[in-house]
Amino acid sequence: EAGVVQSPRYKIIEKKQPVAFWCNPISGHNTLYWYRQNLGQGPELLIRYENEEAVDDSQLPKDRFSAERLKGVDSTLKIQPAELGDSAVYLCASSSPSKGSMLNEQFFGPGTRLTVL
Amino acid sequence: DQQVKQNSPSLSVQEGRISILNCDYTNSMFDYFLWYKKYPAEGPTFLISISSIKDKNEDGRFTVFLNKSAKHLSLHIVPSQPGDSAVYFCAATANFGNEKLTFGTGTRLTIIP
Numbered sequence: 002e003a004g005v006v007q008s009p010r011y012k013i014i015e016k017k018q019p020v021a022f023w024c025n026p027i028s029g030h031n032t033l034y035w036y037r038q039n040l041g042q043g044p045e046l047l048i049r050y051e052n053e054e055a056v057d058d059s060q061l062p063k064d065r066f067s068a069e070r071l072k073g074v075d076s077t078l079k080i081q082p083a084e085l086g087d088s089a090v091y092l093c094a095s096s097s098p099s100k101g102s103m104l105n106e107q108f109f110g111p112g113t114r115l116t117v118l
Numbered sequence: 119d120q121q122v123k124q125n126s127p128s129l130s131v132q133e134g135r136i137s138i139l140n141c142d143y144t145n146s147m148f149d150y151f152l153w154y155k156k157y158p159a160e161g162p163t164f165l166i167s168i169s170s171i172k173d174k175n176e177d178g179r180f181t182v183f184l185n186k187s188a189k190h191l192s193l194h195i196v197p198s199q200p201g202d203s204a205v206y207f208c209a210a211t212a213n214f215g216n217e218k219l220t221f222g223t224g225t226r227l228t229i230i231p
Contacts, residue, residue, distance in 0.1 A: 005161070043122070043207050043221025044162070057218060092161055107219065109154075109161030 005110035013116045019081035022113045026095030036092040088117045121145045124222035137195040141208030148210040156205045
């Protein structure tokens with residue numbers, strides 16, 4: 002079974018430029034998450050989708066960040082314009098209800114490391 | 119406000135000995151706790167979890183202990199192996215997994231051969 006795919010793996014841009022990250026979740030996973038992980042910190046949730054609906058975007062800085070999950074499969078996270086403080090690893094994860102489990106185990110992709118100069 | 123804390127940024131343990139990683143939390147609404155393991159340039163992978171209705175969960179070499187009154191959990195790895203060298207994240211959630219995960223800052227474990 003293929004895991005969560007993210008691209009690009011690395012991105013270097015100058016401040017004020019736009020940038021986009023792409024995520025393809027595990028096939029059949031209805032729930033998709035975008036996290037940001039700053040250096041020396043744990044991942045922090047930006048947005049969670051249930052199919053194509055954003056059910057939790059309270060931590061997404063909506064002035065410059067946007068996300069979409071058309072057709073409830075792939076997702077794109079965009080930053081426009083990027084700021085120096087946006088340098089981080091952006092992780093995508095997906096999950097699906099498991100029979101007999103109280104928790105939807107989240108499977109993470111390798112992340113995109115963004116550097117803003 | 120760091121609701122999940124891992125106060126040890128790093129830990130070195132001799133191969134074959136026990137590794138103990140600690141995690142503290144402040145939010146009394148948390149009722150499900152997880153440990154994730156992360157290798158460089160990879161995403162975190164789920165390792166083991168525990169519900170607040172239990173105080174211990176064991177899976178092979180990995181055991182997680184939960185002390186609800188102290189709001190403290192620990193991950194024991196025994197015996198430690200070189201492949202266990204990684205960053206370990208503690209995470210917590212409320213509503214038995216139906217809420218978002220809140221992660222700690224991680225502990226880098228190095229197993230010395």
